[in-house]
Amino acid sequence: MPHDILVCLSTCPDSATAGSIAGTLVRESLAACVNQLPGVRSTYRWQGNVHTDEEVLLVIKTAADRFPALRERLLALHPYELPELIALPVTDGHAPYLDWVRAHAAAPASTPHS
Template sequence: MKTESIIVYCTCPDALSAKDIAEAVVKEQLCACVNRLPAVMSHYIFKGEYCEDEEVLLIIKTTAAAFESLKTRIEALHPYDVPEIIAAPIVAGNDSYLGWLQASVK
């Protein structure tokens, strides 16, 4: 069960787009939970230019099996041309929480 659970990170340009994405993916049961962290500062180079932007970070708990559907839905809702959508495995955790996570995702 532990290796089937993942955390997906996604940055959004503002609170409204982050809320809309979080609400959609939870209601559509593409994930169990989303945390929204406001005011993260992102530093990166895009199209040859250095950028420094305040963004909202989404921390999305889901399953590996649901990743492709989740990614597709985020891409459809996200205002960026190239949204950050990256996943990392959950290698350990509270068994009760991980069971709830698994049961909450379609």
């Protein structure tokens, strides 16, 4: 199933924020795995000025159908006024790993009411 897996990127201001967001996304099955890469140096324009800051990059692996819920949750948790969130389609990969991502970034099955 091409393009049903996404790798999403988001930067965070520090390790504590990155760890909190990563843990929440995985616990809530919005992502199968989130890598936290410290030591990212970002240079960007914000409110008319050029800034350079140390950040932590999140590399988020998820199923494409979970992206809307992931986006909503990440934006709610993120401290930035304008958080980065970019989703890149995975066009190929190790099939068993991609199956694992699908299985662990799946919406919980609903339980029938008695």
